[in-house]
Amino acid sequence: MSQKKKSLLGCLPYLLIGALLSWGVYECNYRFSYWQDLQARPWAYSKDKNAKLLVGQWQGSFSDPDGIAKSISLEIFAPLSDAERRKKASGRHRRRTRGGLGSRKDKRLFEGVATVSSRLGQEEYTLYGSVDEADYHQLQQITFGAVDEKKRIKPNFALNLSESGQWTEDEMTLRLVFAYFQVDGSSFSSSADPRFDHIASVVLKRQ
16 A cells, blocks of 8 residues: 555544534534524524414505505515524525615514505515514514615605514514605605604504
8 A cells, every 4th residue: 555545544534533523513503503593582483393483474454645555465584594594604604685784683683575565566675673672572663665766656655664563473563654755756745744644553464
């Protein structure tokens, strides 16, 4: 046997030990990250695969300040998917940016998307908000933003924010506040027009 082959065989145990250590670090990072989220984000993660969380799809209907009937489909994303968690554990993760959400160190923050449909057409939104730290079923202000400003329906009372809300296993309630956009795309408001003070209470059901 050549000296080179002997050298390679001699290194094999060390390579195996290194691979096992690397796998162990990866597994520890993955499990610790998941354990942290179970403790800090009970609204997004649970050991029970059948648990009903804030994360998921919701649907409801409301009337805007012009009295136009609209339906809303809303999806709240998991802060970190299992695939992203595995990449993070291996050191290959890059933070997802869907809706312009800031630091993910605040475990109360969530983001998602929403589609509003009516006779006017479809309005596509990104959203971000937070749950109350004392009660994860209480929703603090949710802010909506157009996915593409060029595709806004105009004129129209668009979603602006939800000033408060809450969710249970199968139901979510929001108080929607609107922003009016004129034909030229500029926003407009008038204190003399009661439509601009309109708040729509909407009940969404889990899908």
